[in-house]
């Protein structure tokens with residue numbers, strides 16, 4: 001069969017194809033008629049599966065436990081987009097900190113790009129919540145109730161009877177239970193655990209909107225993990241699509257060592273495979289049977305591969321049995337397989353990494369130097385200068401103080417320059433008390449002697465103090481009269 005150049009591989013094993021190559025033009029999860037081919041995935045055991053199970057346990061504990069952790073009675077993490085209130089590791093962030101989120105988002109994007117270039121889809125296989133939930137929660141329930149792949153297939157094809165109804169019913173009941181748990185946990189990251197507990201304690205009629213949203217989210221999670229499954233990674237996830245442009249010959253991916261495995265053929269008793277020119281792959285198909293996206297890794301790197309390592313463990317098990325070295329399928333790059341060389345940093349990786357570390361450093365600096373009090377002072381819209389006797393002018397300003405902490409903040413505003421001027425609050429109080437996590441708005445009046453006024457825009461500096469300590473300095477301008485010669489008018 002003549003190899004086709006279309007399809008979903010990067011072509012690195014093209015010249016070696018001797019078998020059926022229809023995989024290039026088809027999806028492993030579609031039948032010839034275009035219908036969904038349900039995957040019955042075989043259970044795996046092995047060192048990678050063990051390591052991933054341990055990591056998944058920690059990640060699940062982190063995800064479900066984090067909303068319940070508190071620092072001084074406040075959540076450790078909160079992303080309340082409804083009230084625009086965000087708490088990251090005890091630090092409260094406001095919409096005024098939006099630039100930090102944008103910068104954080106850029107750093108994350110670059111991190112993903114660099115990480116994918118170097119380590120391929122490692123994130124998908126080890127950390128992605130979709131994989132963790134699917135493989136370590138929902139698929140585990142399925143294995144427990146319905147058995148391994150063959151048993152699941154038999155149960156699906158069997159006529160409905162009490163045993164099948166019980167197993168399927170229990171499975172979907174548990175699936176929906178976990179979907180509810182996931183839905184409520186994500187909700188807890190938005191409205192806090194107190195909000196979720198209130199929703200649970202009250203009747204649905206007391207919070208119809210929230211109840212509908214929670215059921216919709218839980219229903220979506222249930223459908224994803226009971227029906228849509230691997231299709232999320234194959235057709236829906238944008239990160240999977242990004243791979244095509246990020247991976248190159250030096251990226252570390254789960255790879256079949258075709259130089260060692262080919263030519264593949266079934267193992268026959270007593271044969272001397274080396275003499276016959278045969279490779280180590282014995283065409284047992286175990287690597288295909290354990291693949292959660294239904295592909296054959298021997299066809300090369302494919303878009304569907306989530307780097308879950310199941311095929312590595314399956315193949316290592318076979319290699320152990322036939323007494324060959326492990327690693328016929330392993331983490332490797334195309335260059336590494338061809339040349340036997342180890343990992344090397346390339347100019348593209350170094351350039352992306354430098355930009356990423358630069359932005360991360362800037363983000364760290366901005367986070368570190370972030371003020372507890374965010375102050376804004378603007379001249380009151382629609383107002384001009386006011387004359388105060390023959391020698392003084394005043395301007396009125398509106399100020400806003402955002403307290404980003406969980407404590408009261410007694411704040412004093414004072415005019416730093418010009419030194420000849422004065423500043424007073426419109427209520428003549430010396431201080432304002434800004435309550436925790438709140439915004440204080442008020443008016444200030446600045447009085448300048450005419451001698452200090454430099455035309456229409458006199459630069460002024462206002463200090464924001466707490467207990468005599470300068471927290472921030474605001475620069476703005478004072479409006480005064482201007483003569484046609486560019487000098488202040490005389491006020492009569």
Ligand code: SF4
Pocket residue numbers: 256261280281282283284285286287288298314315318328329
């Ligand atoms: S598990 Fe290993 S030996 Fe078996 S088909 Fe896959 S690559 Fe070949």
Ligand code: SF4
Pocket residue numbers: 254287290291292293294295296297304305306307308309310311312
């Ligand atoms: S090819 Fe291997 S690593 Fe990739 S998804 Fe399938 S089993 Fe996982």
